[in-house]
Amino acid sequence: MKSVSVVIPYRPRPVQVQIHRALETHRFCVLVTHRQLGKTVCAVNHLLKKALQNTRAHARYFYIAPFLNQAKRIAWDYLKRYAAPIPGIVINETELCIKLPGGARVWVSGADNPDALRGTYADGVVLDEYAQIKPDVFSEIIRPMLLSREGWVVFIGTPKGQNAFYELFNHAQRAAQADPHLWWAGLFRADESGVISAEELEEIRRETPDNIFRQEYLCDFTASAENILIPIDEVLAAASRRYASTEIRFAPKILGVDPARFGDDRSVIFPRQGKQAFNPLVFQRIDSMALAAQVAHQIEVFHPDGVFIDAGCGAGVIDRLRQLGFGVTEVPFGGTPLRAGQYVNKRAEMWGEMAAWIKEGGALPSSAELKADLCQTTYDYDASGRLRLEAKEKLKARSGKSPDLADALALTFAAPVRVRRAGQMSEFAQSEYEVI
Numbered sequence: 001m002k003s004v005s006v007v008i009p010y011r012p013r014p015v016q017v018q019i020h021r022a023l024e025t026h027r028f029c030v031l032v033t034h035r036q037l038g039k040t041v042c043a044v045n046h047l048l049k050k051a052l053q054n055t056r057a058h059a060r061y062f063y064i065a066p067f068l069n070q071a072k073r074i075a076w077d078y079l080k081r082y083a084a085p086i087p088g089i090v091i092n093e094t095e096l097c098i099k100l101p102g103g104a105r106v107w108v109s110g111a112d113n114p115d116a117l118r119g120t121y122a123d124g125v126v127l128d129e130y131a132q133i134k135p136d137v138f139s140e141i142i143r144p145m146l147l148s149r150e151g152w153v154v155f156i157g158t159p160k161g162q163n164a165f166y167e168l169f170n171h172a173q174r175a176a177q178a179d180p181h182l183w184w185a186g187l188f189r190a191d192e193s194g195v196i197s198a199e200e201l202e203e204i205r206r207e208t209p210d211n212i213f214r215q216e217y218l219c220d221f222t223a224s225a226e227n228i229l230i231p232i233d234e235v236l237a238a239a240s241r242r243y244a245s246t247e248i249r250f251a252p253k254i255l256g257v258d259p260a261r262f263g264d265d266r267s268v269i270f271p272r273q274g275k276q277a278f279n280p281l282v283f284q285r286i287d288s289m290a291l292a293a294q295v296a297h298q299i300e301v302f303h304p305d306g307v308f309i310d311a312g313c314g315a316g317v318i319d320r321l322r323q324l325g326f327g328v329t330e331v332p333f334g335g336t337p338l339r340a341g342q343y344v345n346k347r348a349e350m351w352g353e354m355a356a357w358i359k360e361g362g363a364l365p366s367s368a369e370l371k372a373d374l375c376q377t378t379y380d381y382d383a384s385g386r387l388r389l390e391a392k393e394k395l396k397a398r399s400g401k402s403p404d405l406a407d408a409l410a411l412t413f414a415a416p417v418r419v420r421r422a423g424q425m426s427e428f429a430q431s432e433y434e435v436i
Helices: 014-025 039-053 068-083 135-145 164-178 198-207 210-216 232-239 288-302 315-323 346-359 368-374 392-399 404-411 427-432
Strands: 028-033 060-065 090-092 097-099 105-110 124-127 152-157 183-188 253-258 266-273 281-284 306-310 329-331 379-381 387-389
Touching (some): 014 039, 039 105, 039 124, 135 152, 164 183, 232 346, 232 368, 266 404, 281 288, 288 315, 306 404, 346 387, 346 404, 368 404
Parallel strands (some): 028 183, 124 152, 253 306
Antiparallel strands (some): 379 387
16 A cells, blocks of 8 residues: 655644654653643644554544533544545544544543443543543543553643642652653743743733732642742742842852752752852762762852751761861751741751742742742641741652752751852853853
8 A cells, every 4th residue: 555645734833842752752641731832732633643653453542621512622623624634534523533544543532421431442542631630530441441552641731739630740750750761741831831922921920810820821730829938930030030240249159069869869069149049060870979079179160158068968978078178067957947946947947048038039040940849849837836848758759859959059048158258250150150
């Protein structure tokens, strides 16, 4: 049989190209997107492409939304539009199904009648607006459909609080750490995707209630939560600030060093001068001696007035630096805070001081990972009214990763630091630590 070249009339945006690459190479994908990114168009075209490429007999693919009427309204027209140039297609309006020339079929269905899907199989499934779909629809119906053909699934949605979709996203992040070839978790926010212009996004922000904007456009699962220590809008404001070297020239320079705790954690060196935090240096699987050498180099370059290192896993780094003649301060995260009546321990105090610094005009480097680290940690108060942070182990179990970058920045607030030398940074240090 002669092969025929088929061109689907779909020109993906740059961010959609990035998403398609991930969907092509992973079996289980969790995609969190802002409104108006074009996630449904992206999903429909992924289904069509995979159906066209499948040479197995009687291939079956499904797009499933929370409700059948919703699926028909949102996805059915898209599916017909992009399938239109394919010769020999058969459109079944009653079943909302398109049959492709090779025999593959693509259905549009609703999760409000999941029993209609029982007893069949699937080569691939897209579950759109997953936050509105009951979790047992996947576990009891969709997952068994994938078994015989070893099918794939894409979960898509926009945050709606800390619900089953939130738990699934956290699970996907953890699973992707363990098996990066099987699982993928992606989060695309409106201020980073490039789909909505900065001017339009600012207009939407002004017209939209704050928690809704953070949830729908900034993909903030915690937007409706009241116990987030550092709200995402404060983090975004800090990431948009910049201070010239002349504005911070007399402020103390500080290095925060967070050595890795476990094999999948990262070691981080974070430089800060006054109101300006610079780009951190991040190292994966680096031993104590090598990390000490990196810290020593940064001390020589940055000339900090204070160096604070997490004592929990930094003993080897601290000992080596002191052996080399550098004055560094070890900081036990569980130690006694300076404001013992306000904070439960040193970690809570450092994060509390960092939160105040951000709110009062601190400037952050534009790092998506740092933003995520900063706005995930929750807090409460103990019986004495002291602020207590969510345990790091609990946060890692929930999100799949340790907040290494944020912890390293927090270490720069371990204690007050006085400037030991006046003047600007050297030209070398300035270029080394320029914020981009």
